[in-house]
Each structure stands twice: as C-alpha cells, then as structure tokens.
Amino acid sequence: MSKRTIALVAGLIRGRxxxxxxxxxxxxxxTQAIIVLAALRHDQRLLDMVGGNDVSTSTVRRWVLEVLGLLAARAPRLDRALKKxxxxxxxxxxxxxxxxxxxRRTGxxxxxNYSGKHKAHGLLFLALTDEMGNLTWIxxxxxxxxxxITAARHDHITRHLREAGLGTLADLGFVGLDDDPDDAPVTITGRKATAPTASPTPRRRRTGWSAANAPPLSTA
Structure with a gap:
C-alpha cells in the first residue's frame, strides 16, 4: 500500500x-488506517488483525465501517463528474x-449476489471514464x-449526459440505453474488446494414434 493512500486515510480519520x-x-x-486498508485491500480477516494490535474484533469492525463511510463521502457525484x-x-x-x-453468503x-453471466458471486459496479481511460465516477x-443496462438506467446516465452537455457515450454493451432518442439524443456506440492476437509460436501437435502412423495390416 502506498504512503499516499495511507496518509489520505489517516487524514480522514484524524479529521473525524x-x-x-x-x-x-x-x-x-x-495505525488505524493501515489496519483498515489491510482488511479492505488484502482481504485480511478481522481476527488476524486483532492479535498484534491488542484490540478486539468488534473494534476493528467498527474502524472498517468508519473508514468506509469517510471514503464514501468523498466519492464524486455523477452530475459533477460529467460537468467537469x-x-x-x-x-x-x-x-x-x-x-x-x-x-458466497449463507442461506x-x-x-x-450470484451473477449468471460470470457464474460467480459478487457485486456489480458501473465505471465511467474519460476518453483517456481515467476513472471519473463509479x-x-x-x-x-x-x-x-438496468443499473445504468437506474442511475439515469443519459439524462446526466444531456444536462452536462455531453452528447456521446461510447460503451461496451449498452446499445439501446438512450431513453429519449427523438428529442435529445445521446449517441451510443458499442465498442467490443479487441480479440487477443494469436501467439507467434505455433502450437505443438498432439501426439497420438492416427492412420498415418499406424502399422500396416497383415495380409496373412
């Protein structure tokens, strides 16, 4: 974890x-910032963090929730990010x-939390970046x-684009997202990820039985 990140979180805790x-x-x-970041970034169990720091599990849990609230309060709003x-x-x-x-949660x-698309449990996030790929909003x-696409409609992505004066949204699978295509259209262009290039090293052929290397049949 970088010193800049630790200093940022420590400053938020100090201000709180x-x-x-x-x-x-x-x-x-x-120290609180390091413990919380270790639990968040490296998925350390709360029980693993209490022994060397002489604190209880409930205290570490309270610290994590406190820092999550402080970080969430700094998150940029969608309309302000687009206007910027x-x-x-x-x-x-x-x-x-x-x-x-x-x-996976019990019961x-x-x-x-199960995604049929990814065949895994998790949480869904939408990320918005500028044309250079710099994260602007999540x-x-x-x-x-x-x-x-349902999450994008719930966040009113196209409405915020119009209000910010932006008219183009390049996306990766959100074609058909525009909810007002006649009066104030937002150009949505689908962009597919580039396919990986073939490896220059040819694959080895599988060795096994074939008619070419089979022994000749006996004519006796």
Missing part, C-alpha cells in the same frame, strides 16, 4: 476524531460494468444478479 472531540483512542490514526469533463472540453465518455467477486442471501454496489 477532531470533529467528534475524541480525547483518546487505542491506536494512532496512521465538459468544462475540460471532453465530448466522449466510456461506460462499462464490472463484477467484484465476493464470498438464501447468496442468490441475489456507481454504488449492486447485487451481482443485476443487469448492467
């Missing part, structure tokens, strides 16, 4: 403690969905079974 007027905490903001692109002279944005895989709760998490 000052806002609450907390006089004493078990660890410093920097428009002010820079941008005319095209790229939209795609991705499934972040998660562990019937696991069904809504949606909130949705169950893995949700459809990408």
């Amino acid at each position: 403690r000052k806002q609450l007027g907390t006089r004493w905490r078990k660890v410093t903001p920097g 692109i428009a002010r820079r002279g941008g005319a095209v944005v790229l939209l795609d969905g991705t499934l972040v895989r998660t562990r 019937t709760d696991n069904r809504k 949606s909130s998490a949705r169950p893995g079974r949700a459809g990408e």
Whole structure:
C-alpha cells in the first residue's frame, strides 16, 4: 500500500476524531488506517488483525465501517463528474460494468449476489471514464444478479449526459440505453474488446494414434 493512500486515510480519520472531540483512542490514526486498508485491500480477516494490535474484533469492525463511510463521502457525484469533463472540453465518455467477486453468503442471501453471466458471486459496479481511460465516477454496489443496462438506467446516465452537455457515450454493451432518442439524443456506440492476437509460436501437435502412423495390416 502506498504512503499516499495511507496518509489520505489517516487524514480522514484524524479529521473525524477532531470533529467528534475524541480525547483518546487505542491506536494512532496512521495505525488505524493501515489496519483498515489491510482488511479492505488484502482481504485480511478481522481476527488476524486483532492479535498484534491488542484490540478486539468488534473494534476493528467498527474502524472498517468508519473508514468506509469517510471514503464514501468523498466519492464524486455523477452530475459533477460529467460537468467537469465538459468544462475540460471532453465530448466522449466510456461506460462499462464490472463484477467484484465476493464470498458466497449463507442461506438464501447468496442468490441475489450470484451473477449468471460470470457464474460467480459478487457485486456489480458501473465505471465511467474519460476518453483517456481515467476513472471519473463509479456507481454504488449492486447485487451481482443485476443487469448492467438496468443499473445504468437506474442511475439515469443519459439524462446526466444531456444536462452536462455531453452528447456521446461510447460503451461496451449498452446499445439501446438512450431513453429519449427523438428529442435529445445521446449517441451510443458499442465498442467490443479487441480479440487477443494469436501467439507467434505455433502450437505443438498432439501426439497420438492416427492412420498415418499406424502399422500396416497383415495380409496373412
């Protein structure tokens, strides 16, 4: 984990403690940031983080939820992100969905997180970037079974594009997303991922029985 990321999270924690007027905490903001980032980034179990830091599992869980709230409050809004692109002279944005895989939940709760497309459990996110591929906005998490185009309609992507003055949306499978194609159209162009190039090294032929290398039949 980079020092810049740790410093950013530690600064958010420090500001939150000052806002609450907390006089004493078990660890410093920097240590709390490292523990939380280890749990989030490297999927460390909460039980693994309590031993060497002399804290309880419930405390680490509370720290994780606290930092998640602080980070979520800094997330850019979709309308502001699009208007920022428009002010820079941008005319095209790229939209795609991705499934972040998660562990399978117990009971019937696991069904809504199962993606039939990916054949795996996870959470669905929509990511919006500029024409250079720089991340501009990311949606909130949705169950893995949700459809990408349905999630895009739920977030009113095309309406925000019109309000920001952007008229083109290049996407990876959202053709037909425009909900008002007559009065204020948004040009949606489907872009397929390029196919991987063939390996220059020829594949080895499988060795096995064939009629060419079979022994001649006996004529006796």
